[in-house]
Amino acid sequence: xxxxxxxxxxxxxxxxxxxxxxxxxxxxxxxxxxxxxxxxxxxxxxxxxxxxxxxxxxxxxxxxxxxxxxxxxxxxxxxxxxxxxxxxxxxxxxxxxxxxxxxxxxxxxxxxxxxxxxxxxxxxxxxxxxxxxxxxxxxxxxxxxxxxxxxxxxxxxxxxxxxxxxxxxxxxxxxxxxxxxxxxxxxxxxxxxxxxxxxxxxxxxxxxxxxxxxxxxxxxxxxxxxxxxxxxxxxxxxxxxxxxxxxxxxxxxxxxxxxxxxxxxxxxxxxxxxxxxxxxxxxxxxxxxxxxxxxxxxxxxxxxxxxxxxxxxxxxxxxxxxxxxxxxxxxxxxxxxxxxxxxxxxxxxxxxxxxxxxxxxxxxxxxxxxxxxxxxxxxxxxxxxxxxxxxxxxxxxxxxxxxxxxxxxxxxxxxxxxxxxxxxxxxxxxxxxxxxxxxxxxxxxxxxxxxxxxxxxxxxxxxxxxxxxxxxxxxxxxxxxxxxxxxxx
Amino acid sequence: xxxxxxxxxxxxxxxxxxxxxxxxxxxxxxxxxxxxxxxxxxxxxxxxxxxxxxxxxxxxxxxxxxxxxxxxxxxxxxxxxxxxxxxxxxxxxxxxxxxxxxxxxxxxxxxxxxxxxxxxxxxxxxxxxxxxxxxxxxxxxxxxxxxxxxxxxxxxxxxxxxxxxxxxxxxxxxxxxxxxxxxxxxxxxxxxxxxxxxxxxxxxxxxxxxxxxxxxxxxxxxxxxxxxxxxxxxxxxxxxxxxxxxxxxxxxxxxxxxxxxxxxxxxxxxxxxxxxxxxxxxxxxxxxxxxxxxxxxxxxxxxxxxxxxxxxxxxxxxxxxxxxxxxxxxxxxxxxxxxxxxxxxxxxxxxxxxxxxxxxxxxxxxxxxxxxx
Numbered sequence: 001x002x003x004x005x006x007x008x009x010x011x012x013x014x015x016x017x018x019x020x021x022x023x024x025x026x027x028x029x030x031x032x033x034x035x036x037x038x039x040x041x042x043x044x045x046x047x048x049x050x051x052x053x054x055x056x057x058x059x060x061x062x063x064x065x066x067x068x069x070x071x072x073x074x075x076x077x078x079x080x081x082x083x084x085x086x087x088x089x090x091x092x093x094x095x096x097x098x099x100x101x102x103x104x105x106x107x108x109x110x111x112x113x114x115x116x117x118x119x120x121x122x123x124x125x126x127x128x129x130x131x132x133x134x135x136x137x138x139x140x141x142x143x144x145x146x147x148x149x150x151x152x153x154x155x156x157x158x159x160x161x162x163x164x165x166x167x168x169x170x171x172x173x174x175x176x177x178x179x180x181x182x183x184x185x186x187x188x189x190x191x192x193x194x195x196x197x198x199x200x201x202x203x204x205x206x207x208x209x210x211x212x213x214x215x216x217x218x219x220x221x222x223x224x225x226x227x228x229x230x231x232x233x234x235x236x237x238x239x240x241x242x243x244x245x246x247x248x249x250x251x252x253x254x255x256x257x258x259x260x261x262x263x264x265x266x267x268x269x270x271x272x273x274x275x276x277x278x279x280x281x282x283x284x285x286x287x288x289x290x291x292x293x294x295x296x297x298x299x300x301x302x303x304x305x306x307x308x309x310x311x312x313x314x315x316x317x318x319x320x321x322x323x324x325x326x327x328x329x330x331x332x333x334x335x336x337x338x339x340x341x342x343x344x345x346x347x348x349x350x351x352x353x354x355x356x357x358x359x360x361x362x363x364x365x366x367x368x369x370x371x372x373x374x375x376x377x378x379x380x381x382x383x384x385x386x387x388x389x390x391x392x393x394x395x396x397x398x399x400x401x402x403x404x405x406x407x408x409x410x411x412x413x414x415x416x417x418x419x420x421x422x423x424x425x426x427x428x429x430x431x432x433x434x435x436x437x438x439x440x441x442x443x444x445x446x447x448x449x450x451x452x453x454x455x456x457x458x459x460x461x462x463x464x465x466x467x468x469x470x471x472x473x474x475x476x477x478x479x480x481x482x483x484x485x486x487x488x489x
Numbered sequence: 490x491x492x493x494x495x496x497x498x499x500x501x502x503x504x505x506x507x508x509x510x511x512x513x514x515x516x517x518x519x520x521x522x523x524x525x526x527x528x529x530x531x532x533x534x535x536x537x538x539x540x541x542x543x544x545x546x547x548x549x550x551x552x553x554x555x556x557x558x559x560x561x562x563x564x565x566x567x568x569x570x571x572x573x574x575x576x577x578x579x580x581x582x583x584x585x586x587x588x589x590x591x592x593x594x595x596x597x598x599x600x601x602x603x604x605x606x607x608x609x610x611x612x613x614x615x616x617x618x619x620x621x622x623x624x625x626x627x628x629x630x631x632x633x634x635x636x637x638x639x640x641x642x643x644x645x646x647x648x649x650x651x652x653x654x655x656x657x658x659x660x661x662x663x664x665x666x667x668x669x670x671x672x673x674x675x676x677x678x679x680x681x682x683x684x685x686x687x688x689x690x691x692x693x694x695x696x697x698x699x700x701x702x703x704x705x706x707x708x709x710x711x712x713x714x715x716x717x718x719x720x721x722x723x724x725x726x727x728x729x730x731x732x733x734x735x736x737x738x739x740x741x742x743x744x745x746x747x748x749x750x751x752x753x754x755x756x757x758x759x760x761x762x763x764x765x766x767x768x769x770x771x772x773x774x775x776x777x778x779x780x781x782x783x784x785x786x787x788x789x790x791x792x793x794x795x796x797x798x799x800x801x802x803x804x805x806x807x808x809x810x811x812x813x814x815x816x817x818x819x820x821x822x823x824x825x826x827x828x829x830x831x832x833x834x835x836x837x838x839x840x841x842x843x844x845x846x847x848x849x850x851x852x853x854x855x856x857x858x859x860x861x862x
Contacts, residue, residue, distance in 0.1 A: 054542065
């Protein structure tokens with residue numbers, strides 16, 4: 001056979017990949033050989049291959065191919081996660097192009113469009129991994145919304161709820177006003193942003209005296225419920241305990257003292273808006289302050305604000321400045337750079353707000369996971385990442401797992417008309433549990449929200465082998481023999 | 490995932506977690522869609538091929554550290570492809586020119602490469618154990634590019650239109666196969682292709698099994714390292730003396746350890762184009778002189794030598810070694826150093842001193858010869 005002048009990569013790639021697949025070299029079933037399993041960190045079903053994927057999948061392929069050539073039973077499992085928010089955004093976009101508004105659709109109608117999108121465009125990345133030569137066991141391709149997977153996620157929710165590790169509560173969250181859903185801290189990108197710092201004058205009730213505060217968010221003053229100063233600040237000692245009047249709406253709010261305030265920042269006096277700032281919220285809890293939420297879900301001002309009702313938060317900011325100036329409350333304006341949170345998905349400025357959501361109480365389940373890494377039972381390469389991991393795990397906050405989206409695992413909570421609820425896998429179970437709990441029957445409706453995508457992907461390493469849905473099956477027995485399992489992140 | 494593993498399987502879900510670095514562009518910015526500095530990966534795969542792209546991203550990627558990527562690392566992968574492909578074409582030319590039982594067959598090269606492969610297998614095991622994949626790829630790259638293509642193939646290459654010993658040819662093909670096997674996880678396509686081009690195969694490389702590692706013969710490896718050093722030094726000396734490649738030389742070696750040359754004489758002679766090779770007990774007149782480790786080499790040639798440039802070079806060397814020797818002697822005369830340093834460090838310094846003295850002696854003798862003293 002004559003040899004070509006140069007290596008012709010396109011022909012070789014096509015020929016060999018097809019040949020390897022035909023021979024079934026990448027398919028693995030448990031046998032007497034030592035197992036070597038790698039599960040792909042599931043890329044978003046909306047994903048397309050980028051350099052990061054290229055690096056981490058090349059690394060996985062090298063490890064898997066070498067293990068295979070060392071006589072191990074190598075198994076590399078492909079798949080994708082359903083990427084709740086990313087996919088929903090793609091589907092909404094597709095619908096818009098067809099002239100359909102999401103709001104005009106029922107949940108079921110929307111979901112059938114979403115599945116249509118997924119079948120048509122989803123999982124392109126898996127095709128791209130073939131082009132890179134990845135020796136994945138395609139017969140094991142898993143999707144986080146496959147029926148067995150979906151059911152496992154729901155059952156895990158129910159189990160954690162029954163153990164008391166999941167609760168429903170009104171707490172501060174990151175709100176994406178554009179996607180109109182809660183976000184986890186990981187979905188918020190912090191960026192240095194230059195804004196204006198406004199110095200505003202609040203008059204002291206019943207006197208000629210006043211106090212000046214500095215804020216970048218003058219449009220939230222209608223949600224103020226206190227002004228806070230440092231207890232050692234000589235400038236303001238005489239004002240603590242008195243009441244200040246919120247400009248424009250003249251609501252009286254207490255002046256309180258707390259060491260949380262930095263005396264040399266701004267004027268040393270802080271407006272406290274517990275509904276719209278994480279730190280203010282904590283301060284508010286400590287001092288038992290009222291919480292006044294002045295925003296609608298879409299970031300416009302609601303009736304509680306009394307003024308500028310219906311205006312978007314940024315328009316309101318522009319419009320309130322001349323109003324404050326006219327009323328004599330604007331003292332000065334200066335440029336100010338600080339970190340502002342943006343939604344990873346929509347790039348909207350994230351609005352911290354109080355919201356009724358579902359949460360996982362992390363301290364109940366994080367202990368063994370920290371211990372396993374500390375003791376090197378699970379080894380990190382490079383080992384320096386242990387420190388980062390320890391920092392995360394020791395400072396772990398409760399996890400907000402509900403998302404105001406439709407594409408995903410629907411929260412298995414069922415409500416009566418009064419808002420009482422039970423958690424159950426399906427409507428029939430829910431009715432039964434409801435009757436046991438409340439001693440009556442009524443019509444129940446399921447929670448509209450779905451779960452954070454990570455609430456499904458955290459089951460990935462074992463549910464791709466049906467380790468939760470079919471415990472003790474042949475695949476998962478090998479996995480749990482733990483001879484050599486490997487995961488790349 | 491770790492939390493869910495403990496909660497729902499009662500144990501850890503995996504044993505090892507490998508953290509990759511962040512891919513950055515050549516000025517250090519993280520690659521992102523927003524910055525638009527993330528290349529079109531499939532376009533790159535089309536253009537350079539999957540193997541070259543895999544090579545490019547991994548070669549720049551020390552374990553767990555961020556990597557600075559730019560397109561030129563794909564070029565490097567492409568050059569590597571070409572190097573291997575050219576080696577394949579060379580070997581295929583020999584295929585039709587085999588003859589049994591050739592006298593003077595370069596068996597040293599074959600024996601050495603066998604040991605070198607053993608050595609690399611052990612290194613690869615260690616690197617893989619620590620997930621140092623970028624270093625593993627670099628090791629293979631050097632093994633294939635330098636040791637196999639630049640040295641081994643040159644050593645076993647038959648003369649113009651000459652036959653190659655059948656057994657040496659067979660060995661060469663199996664070395665090539667082994668190299669492709671070791672490289673396969675990194676660059677799966679070209680390795681499978683070359684593997685099948687080399688000869689009729691029963692199976693595919695992707696499921697072929699590695700042989701078990703064996704301890705290499707260190708002495709043989711040292712001998713080859715020395716041989717490479719000598720060849721390089723003699724070639725450099727030839728170049729400095731402005732000899733043309735076709736100009737032959739007679740090579741005389743003054744050494745106390747003739748064993749170091751056993752089996753390598755014919756390779757050495759061919760690689761430096763020497764038509765005569767002999768050991769001598771004393772310095773030879775009218776020769777180009779050079780020293781490698783403790784051995785002196787005399788290159789005799791019919792081409793008239795430019796003694797001025799030779800002299801200049803020797804003078805330069807002399808001044809260098811005088812300075813070097815002074816520095817070592819200063820260190821050794823420092824009582825604190827001798828008393829506190831590890832014995833092996835002190836021993837190393839003493840060896841450096843002895844070597845430098847030997848070199849100086851040879852250089853001075855050579856200078857004396859040129860000057861006719």
